[in-house]
Amino acid sequence: MKLALTIIQLVCCLAVVAVVLLQSGKSAGLSGAISGVADTFLAKNKSRTVDAKLARATKWLAIVFVVLTLLLNILA
Numbered sequence: 001m002k003l004a005l006t007i008i009q010l011v012c013c014l015a016v017v018a019v020v021l022l023q024s025g026k027s028a029g030l031s032g033a034i035s036g037v038a039d040t041f042l043a044k045n046k047s048r049t050v051d052a053k054l055a056r057a058t059k060w061l062a063i064v065f066v067v068l069t070l071l072l073n074i075l076a
Contacts, residue, residue: 002075009068016061023054 002072005068005072005075009065009072012061012065012068016058016065019054019058019061023058024051
């Protein structure tokens with residue numbers, strides 16, 4: 001049981017790292033810091049973009065990782 005949870009946690013950890021590395025930055029470098037990020041017409045479909053899906057995946061994978069960490073700590 002403990003070995004299976006450890007393997008699942010390892011896979012989850014690698015998935016979190018991969019999803020975080022696939023995300024793009026929030027600003028456009030120095031120009032984004034000076035002028036700010038303006039909302040455009042395309043921002044209304046923001047929840048359907050790849051970045052939004054990656055952000056959602058990051059959130060859920062992080063939750064699973066924390067729960068598995070706590071569960072393994074209780075079992076130890």
